């Protein structure tokens with residue numbers, strides 16, 4: 001096994017989550033009687049370049065041809081994208097002569113705001129069903145994976161991108177060096193590349209182990225992202241810390257010749273160094289943190305079961321499936337979960353086979369406890385579930401440590417969320 005960034009063979013084990021099915025492979029009722037393949041989920045760290053990574057056992061082609069994740073199902077995510085587009089237009093002085101490209105543009109949740117601002121744009125999205133939803137809302141979208149050939153063809157036909165957006169995709173690429181070169185090909189000589197990825201600082205220090213799944217091949221600090229981007233002559237010039245996905249990085253990079261790194265780059269690097277993440281030992285606390293989450297959650301669910309209380313889930317995100325599989329939670333402990341995405345209704349969670357219903361099911365059933373799986377949306381979801389407390393129901397979040405939501409907490413974290421966006 002070798003590091004996909006620097007080709008070193010010095011990979012050290014950080015956290016072994018066992019073997020699980022792909023986290024978005026929800027099962028139909030008929031599939032419950034078929035074999036369900038599992039793949040090892042073992043996080044390792046390269047001792048030479050400090051890139052956190054898992055082996056690429058499932059190709060993006062297998063994952064993303066028909067994908068269940070539609071970004072527009074999250075209100076806060078669409079709002080986040082709108083604000084990003086508005087601020088980018090202002091900061092980079094974008095106008096109708098410019099060109100915005102988004103890689104992994106999903107259902108057009110972001111580029112729809114470029115369309116309404118009158119700025120030419122193009123989405124590149126591999127999932128057939130998700131890309132079709134983008135075209136339906138008027139966002140020009142190619143169904144494809146980005147590679148050098150496609151990057152050259154897009155540049156030839158439309159010109160280079162003044163703003164190139166790669167949100168929540170830079171972790172999903174097994175050919176990291178080739179993909180980075182394709183980004184460089186698409187980008188104008190004075191262009192801006194904006195990348196959003198989960199920050200490994202939060203993954204490690206807050207024990208967010210459920211953000212590890214087969215589709216996420218690598219997990220970045222600013223340090224390792226700098227090293228990856230440098231392979232294609234791109235320099236990190238600015239870094240923003242975002243509240244999304246439990247703490248993300250927005251990395252701004254530009255071609256070396258025009259790059260002038262701002263002071264926020266050094267500030268975030270200093271935060272990472274202070275947390276011990278510029279050396280191997282800082283990563284080794286993740287395993288005991290994950291074990292604690294598992295033990296606390298299981299103890300809570302077993303006690304609820306013993307006292308005859310009904311526990312159901314809210315949300316069926318990919319991260320939820322890492323959590324459920326690692327903890328070994330099945331329908332005896334979590335009767336069902338609900339999700340706003342109709343694609344998942346009537347299906348079952350991969351591996352743990354917990355039924356997924358529409359959210360209205362909770363109102364009809366009035367369970368004693370609602371365990372929220374997308375804990376990264378705590379403020380938004382607590383607000384949506386406020387009425388559960390009306391019948392005496394509890395709202396519980398598993399991370400960073402098991403805790404109950406309260407209405408006061410919801411208001412407070414909503415405020416905190418606004419500050420970070």
Ligand SMILES: [Zn+2]
Pocket residue numbers: 003004005006007008046047048049050051
């Ligand atoms: Zn390496």
